[in-house]
Each structure stands twice: as structure tokens, then as C-alpha cells.
Amino acid sequence: MSSLIKTDEEYRNWIKEVSKRFRHSQLKAAVKVNSEMLRFYWELGRDIAIMSEKAKYGSGFYNTISSDLKDVFPDIKSFSTTNLKYMRYFYEMYPSASENHPQVEDELLIDGNRPRSGDDLEMVFCIPWGHNKLIIDKCKENPEKALFYVKKTLENNWSRAVLMNFLDTDLYERQGKAITNFSITLPEEKGELAQAITKDPYNFDFISIREKYNEKELKDALLDNIEKFLIELGNGFAYVGREVELNIGKTENFVDLLFYNYKLHCFFVVEVKIGEFQSGDMGQLGTYMVAVNHQIKGEADGPTLGLILCKSKDNVKAQYALEASSQPMGIAVYDINRFLPEDYKSSLPTIEEIEAEFKG
Numbered sequence: 001m002s003s004l005i006k007t008d009e010e011y012r013n014w015i016k017e018v019s020k021r022f023r024h025s026q027l028k029a030a031v032k033v034n035s036e037m038l039r040f041y042w043e044l045g046r047d048i049a050i051m052s053e054k055a056k057y058g059s060g061f062y063n064t065i066s067s068d069l070k071d072v073f074p075d076i077k078s079f080s081t082t083n084l085k086y087m088r089y090f091y092e093m094y095p096s097a098s099e100n101h102p103q104v105e106d107e108l109l110i111d112g113n114r115p116r117s118g119d120d121l122e123m124v125f126c127i128p129w130g131h132n133k134l135i136i137d138k139c140k141e142n143p144e145k146a147l148f149y150v151k152k153t154l155e156n157n158w159s160r161a162v163l164m165n166f167l168d169t170d171l172y173e174r175q176g177k178a179i180t181n182f183s184i185t186l187p188e189e190k191g192e193l194a195q196a197i198t199k200d201p202y203n204f205d206f207i208s209i210r211e212k213y214n215e216k217e218l219k220d221a222l223l224d225n226i227e228k229f230l231i232e233l234g235n236g237f238a239y240v241g242r243e244v245e246l247n248i249g250k251t252e253n254f255v256d257l258l259f260y261n262y263k264l265h266c267f268f269v270v271e272v273k274i275g276e277f278q279s280g281d282m283g284q285l286g287t288y289m290v291a292v293n294h295q296i297k298g299e300a301d302g303p304t305l306g307l308i309l310c311k312s313k314d315n316v317k318a319q320y321a322l323e324a325s326s327q328p329m330g331i332a333v334y335d336i337n338r339f340l341p342e343d344y345k346s347s348l349p350t351i352e353e354i355e356a357e358f359k360g
Contacts (some may be wrong), residue, residue, distance in 0.1 A: 175201075
């Protein structure tokens with residue numbers, strides 16, 4: 001050992017490398033086991049579908065299969081009647097799922113690589129069975145929608161709870177739907193990526209707020225739930241700051257919310273409006289974006305993107321306003337469906353409360 005390990009630092013680095021290789025092997029083994037199990041479920045679902053169609057078996061067929069398989073494998077809990085039905089649904093959702101790409105599981109573990117588009121169906125074997133069942137429940141007879149959620153689960157490492165939230169809030173219908181000018185202000189590939197990270201509407205049901213809220217209360221509520229807010233914004237966003245100061249000419253200006261998207265390698269300015277979108281909002285946002293480009297953006301960063309989040313908007317007015325701007329920005333609404341009682345104390349102190357505090 002002494003001839004191999006020359007210094008304490010070298011030894012510590014070797015231990016780290018061994019640990020890294022071991023964790024990588026563990027992860028590969030876990031993914032492989034999950035994949036093989038799901039392939040078995042798909043095959044069993046296929047067999048059940050074919051046998052049922054040929055023999056015109058009724059619903060009692062599942063009870064019979066369940067009972068017979070439990071007799072053979074008494075310690076296995078996977079062969080319940082309900083689970084067998086899900087296996088058939090699994091096959092019927094993806095009847096063309098291929099088993100010709102065994103390298104896919106390994107690709108998922110190396111530097112964040114994802115299967116190529118031709119391997120889309122292989123992805124269904126790479127997420128947990130519980131996730132697949134949730135997707136089947138919410139995406140019946142819509143394989144395209146189901147695969148959207150499978151991809152998002154893999155890309156973002158969603159837990160079952162996070163997946164359920166996005167299924168319940170119809171992310172598939174909202175994703176990439178904000179009105180933007182990215183197609184005319186950004187190079188084609190980057191414009192498509194920027195469009196893909198938008199939503200319309202954004203769902204803010206994770207916050208608690210009075211129905212007659214003001215902008216400060218809304219921003220407070222969003223930042224009190226910053227982790228959920230970042231999840232709703234989408235993969236790749238990092239929070240930079242709120243009310244970020246920008247000196248423009250002789251005036252001090254403050255960006256509502258500033259983020260950085262490490263996938264697009266650019267800053268992302270968000271302005272929050274509690275009313276309907278107004279064309280004048282574009283000028284304010286555009287000015288802030290240019291200021292960020294001059295004062296904050298680094299040489300390696302791309303052009304700053306902007307987003308106006310408003311309570312409502314006229315889509316035609318929004319589209320016209322965007323076409324008139326040279327800055328890459330978008331406009332989307334947000335939804336809040338749960339409100340606190342109106343007599344709930346606001347987080348914003350009144351003038352009377354401030355004066356009383358000074359007098360006291």
C-alpha cells in the first residue's frame with residue numbers, strides 16, 4: 001500500500017474515487033433492476049391482453065391469474081388483481097415499446113445524458129412503477145401526453161408527489177404556451193429552448209394569500225415558497241434576488257425578481273403584476289433587461305430574457321406589444337385558486353401601524 005499511496009491527499013482522493021464508482025454502480029444496478037421488472041410487467045400485460053382478446057375472458061380472468069401466480073410466488077405482492085390490470089394498461093399505453101436498446105439505462109446515468117428521440121418509448125422502463133401508474137391514471141389513451149410526463153420525470157428527477165402535482169395542474173397543456181417573441185429575437189435553437197421553459201398559466205396554488213392582495217404580498221408569498229416557485233418555473237432556474245437594484249441614469253430602479261437559467265446560460269427577469277397586462281409594462285421590463293445586460297451579465301452569459309406575470313391579459317394586445325419589442329420576452333398569466341379570509345392580516349403594514357411604531 002505504501003508504494004501505491006504516496007501522500008495522505010492522494011489516498012483521500014483515491015477513497016473519494018472508489019466511493020464515487022461504488023455509488024455509480026449502485027445506481028446502475030437499481031436502474032437495471034427497475035427496468036427489468038417493468039419489462040416483465042409490460043410483457044405480462046401484453047400476454048393478458050392477447051389471451052383476453054382471444055378467449056373473450058371476463059373480469060374474473062384477473063382474479064384467476066392473481067390467485068394462480070400467488071400460489072406459485074406466495075411472497076410476491078406484485079400480482080394483485082389491481083396491479084395486473086395496470087400491467088395491461090401499461091402495455092396498451094405503449095404497445096410498441098422496444099426491448100432493443102439495453103444501453104439506455106446506462107446513458108441515463110452518465111453526465112445527465114438522455115436517450116435520443118428514437119428511444120422515447122424506452123424511457124417508460126426507466127422510471128419507477130408507481131410513477132408509471134400515476135401517469136397511466138391521468139393520461140389514458142394519450143401516449144404522447146404520457147411520454148411527456150415520463151420525460152419530465154427523468155429530466156428533473158421528480159418524486160411521486162411532484163409528478164402528481166404537475167399531473168393535477170395540467171402541465172402538459174400549459175408547457176411552452178406563454179405568448180413570446182423568442183422566435184424573432186433569438187437564434188432558432190435557443191428560441192425553441194426558451195419557449196419550452198415557459199408556461200401559461202403559471203399555477204400558484206402553493207401560496208396562501210388574501211383575495212385582495214397587493215404586489216408586495218404576492219411577491220412575499222412566492223418567496224416564502226421559493227422552492228415550490230422554482231419547481232413551477234421549471235428545470236434550470238436558480239434564484240438570484242428580489243428588488244435587485246439597477247442604477248439607470250440618475251434613478252434607482254428595482255427588478256421584481258431575478259433568476260438565472262443554467263440551461264440557457266442567461267439571466268431571467270420576472271415582473272409581477274396584480275392586474276391585467278398593459279402595453280406600458282413592456283417598456284419597463286425591456287429597460288430592466290437592457291440594464292441587466294449592461295450591469296450584471298457576464299461575457300459568457302447569453303442575452304437576458306424577460307417574463308411578465310399578470311393576473312389577466314388580452315392575447316392580441318400582448319402579441320402586438322411583443323412584436324414591437326426587440327428584447328426577448330414573454331407574457332403569461334398566473335392562477336391562484338385558494339385565498340385566505342379577507343380579514344387576514346396583510347404582511348404589508350399600514351401607514352397607521354408604521355406611525356404607531358415610531359410614536360411608541
